[in-house]
Structure formats: structure tokens, C-alpha cells
Amino acid sequence: MACITTMQRYEIKYLLGAREKEAILQAMSPYMELDEYGRTTIRNVYFDTDSFRLIRRSLEKPAYKEKLRIRSYQPACPDDPVFVELKKKYQSVVYKRRVVLPEQEALQSFRENTPLPLQSQIADEIEYFRSYYSPLRPTAFLSYEREAFRMTDGSDFRVTFDENILCRNRDFSLGSEIYGVSLLPEGCTLMELKTPGGLPLWLTSVLTRFHIYQTSFSKYGTAYQKFLYQSVRGGSFHD
Structure with a gap:
């Protein structure tokens, strides 16, 4: 099994807050529906250098960054599909390259520092990234409950x-239980709009009416700033 995806x-x-989310859901209801994933709990393992070079660079807000x-x-069993993703951002445009592999094959490649067991342009990009920043190691397990909608x-x-x-900095199994340190203020929801261009007028109307403004929030960046930097100094954090 191997599948390749690219997005821009x-x-x-x-x-x-709860009031703003409800207003947006009401505005969305004539136009949007839950996508094929619907309501899920997403698990992510992020990779970085021992000095957290990638996320430290990203927090400097350069024109180009990648993770x-x-x-x-x-919860992934050994034969379940997982996504190995190379995410790049250049001048506000996000480019995502990913391949799909069985969980066991993907993690074994990173654990043993061997090439991914498939050949493609995207796999080559991932391998170049791994070689350029070598050695990489798992540095953060990030999970969250997601509702995903499409037009x-x-x-x-x-x-x-x-x-x-x-977020946590141990127990990096994609089949593990969900636990860790919370990154959002209590009662808050992170909304992401994913678009190839502009926003629908019905959405800009509700954003304006409720004074909802764009924010800069990186899950991995917030985890590093709040907790992960401690491990550079030999510390740790727990739930």
C-alpha cells in the first residue's frame, strides 16, 4: 500500500470561544457538511533535531519554513495507513507533500533511519529533508479532536x-492513548480556514459581525514555547 498526495x-x-463557534456553525450550515473524516482524534508525531532547529527557525517567521x-x-495498528507529511510554507502559501504507508513501515523507517519503502518524487523530497537535517528524532506527540467540513x-x-x-514529549506510538499538556485556553477552539484563494462572503460577514480576527497559532510552535524547550536543558514535562 502506498498513496501520494500534494496540496497547495x-x-x-x-x-x-463557544459563542463565536456556534455563530460560525450556524452560518456554515447551508453551505458545508462534515467531510469524509468527520469528527476524529488526530495523532501526530513531529520530528526535529536535538536542538529543535526546525521549530526555532519557524518561530522566527521566515519567508520559508518546513516541518x-x-x-x-x-489509533493506528501496525497495518493501518498513516501519513508521512512534509509541510512547507512560503510567503503565506502552504504546500503539503505526503505519502501513505502502513504504520509499521513508516515508523520502522524513522526508527532505523532507513529510506521510506517506496519510490516517488514526494518520497525523494522527504528523504532529502531527512538527510539535510540529520539526525532527526521524534520530539513531540500532538493530538487533538477535529471536526472537518467541506463545501x-x-x-x-x-x-x-x-x-x-x-502535547507530550514521550510515548510516540500512534496507537497510544490520548494524554498530555493542554495548549489551548479553557473553552477555546482553534478554527482553520483552508482555501486556494479568497473566503466566501457568508463567512466574511459572520467574522466581521462577531469581530473575529485572524491569529497566528502553531500547535508545534506553542508546544515548544510552553514546554519542549525545557528538554534542551535536560528537563521534561508531564500531563
Whole structure:
């Protein structure tokens, strides 16, 4: 099993309270529906250098930045599909390259520092990234509960709501239980708009009416700033 995906889009983020989320859901209801994933708990393992070179560079807000992670949309057994993702951002445009492999094969490649067991342009990009930043190691396990919506007319605009965003720096199994340190203020939801261009008028109207403004929020960046930097000094954190 091997599947290859490439995406290019803008990702715009907002922090919402319960009132703002409900207003947006009501505005969305004539136009959007849950996508094929619907409501899921997403698990991610992020990779970085021992000095956290990748996330430290990203937090400097350069014109170009990149990160590498393995993601699953369910508790992953050895034969379940997971996504090895190379995510790049250049001048506000997000480019995502990913391949799909069985969990056991993907993690074995990173654990043993061997090439991914498939050949493709995207796999080559991932391997170049791994070689350039070598050695990489798992540095963060990030999980969150997501509601994902798509347009009913088939157009390429999506909205996701992420809650219960948790982080830990151990137990990196994609089949493990969900636990860790919370990254969001209590009662908050992270909304992401994923679009190839502009926003629908019905959405800009509700954002304006409720004074909802764009924010800068990186899950991995927030985890590093709050907790992970401690491990550079030999510390740790727990739930």
C-alpha cells in the first residue's frame, strides 16, 4: 500500500470561544457538511533535531519554513495507513507533500533511519529533508479532536475546528492513548480556514459581525514555547 498526495493552499487561523463557534456553525450550515473524516482524534508525531532547529527557525517567521510529521486519523495498528507529511510554507502559501504507508513501515523507517519503502518524487523530497537535517528524532506527540467540513458544492474550501489540543514529549506510538499538556485556553477552539484563494462572503460577514480576527497559532510552535524547550536543558514535562 502506498498513496501520494500534494496540496497547495492558504491556511488562516482563528481562536474562538463557544459563542463565536456556534455563530460560525450556524452560518456554515447551508453551505458545508462534515467531510469524509468527520469528527476524529488526530495523532501526530513531529520530528526535529536535538536542538529543535526546525521549530526555532519557524518561530522566527521566515519567508520559508518546513516541518516533518507522521499523522494518523485513528489509533493506528501496525497495518493501518498513516501519513508521512512534509509541510512547507512560503510567503503565506502552504504546500503539503505526503505519502501513505502502513504504520509499521513508516515508523520502522524513522526508527532505523532507513529510506521510506517506496519510490516517488514526494518520497525523494522527504528523504532529502531527512538527510539535510540529520539526525532527526521524534520530539513531540500532538493530538487533538477535529471536526472537518467541506463545501456541499464541491469547491475547494474547508473549515476545521480543533479542540483538546494536547502535547507530550514521550510515548510516540500512534496507537497510544490520548494524554498530555493542554495548549489551548479553557473553552477555546482553534478554527482553520483552508482555501486556494479568497473566503466566501457568508463567512466574511459572520467574522466581521462577531469581530473575529485572524491569529497566528502553531500547535508545534506553542508546544515548544510552553514546554519542549525545557528538554534542551535536560528537563521534561508531564500531563
